Amino acid sequence: MHIGELARRTGASTRSLRYYEQRGLLCARRDPNGYRSYDAESVETVARIRELLATGLNTDTIRALLPCAQGGPGLTPCAFSSGVVEQQMAQLDAEIAQLRERRAALGAYAEIMRERRVQDRALAAMALRSA
Amino acid sequence: MHIGELARRTGASTRSLRYYEQRGLLCARRDPNGYRSYDAESVETVARIRELLATGLNTDTIRALLPCAQGGPGLTPCAFSSGVVEQQMAQLDAEIAQLRERRAALGAYAEIMRERRVQDRALAAMALRSA
DNA sequence: TTGCAGCCTGACACCGGTGTGAAGGTCAAG
């Protein structure tokens, strides 16, 4: 299977597939003409790479994780990889907390603006009455 | 006040202050020698810019928001700016939801790995016993 | 006059996955 077909089967662009190879996530044999040649398992591997990318892991982390996560639905586990995953989960928790803080800070701004608007309306009404 | 002193007073780097100016968030008069010259209000303005940056707003949004948010502790509100803020809050909500999804997906991976590990241990124990 | 601190502009680097384009080789079908 050449790169175009793998792209079609996985939904990844050829650009992405070459990038995965460059980052050491995916390997390909080469035909005598230099074309990349993939076996059927590669479809599975790419699917797994993209799952992990979608969770926010970067390619470095996935490279460490992939030897354990490969092998289709039966993940071969190792203590190291689960540590990586749990570390990433902790980081996601931290990011979520940070976003919540930002949201709260913005909420305070919105609240202040709402109050000001009410006060302004009241002031405007008073001005009208006194005029 | 020159840029160095403003930097000292606000905690922003001179690089950042020049960047804020370049993005239209902060304006400075120029001394005859070309040096930027700031008035006392700029300290307040920079503080406000950095508050908003810290909430995750980008400089484009802040530029739209700043004319309303300026003026010290009394924010001058306008319907437009509150719309911007609420839009940003909605986006933060969406990002939080997305991070939660990622976390859940990773959690599923971690769970699979934990189960496999238990099974592996059981298999190893059986192998030991039969040997 | 020398030295140093402070200012100026302009530009590259970062991160990280992907889009895009150039310039060129390969191969099968007409």
Added chain:
DNA sequence: CTTGACCTTCACACCGGTGTCAGGCTGCAA
């Protein structure tokens, strides 16, 4: 042989606030 699809590598662009460096001007003090 030509056409067109498909492949190769190399490289720039994106986002966005900031660090940092280069090369040069200003201004104050010794």
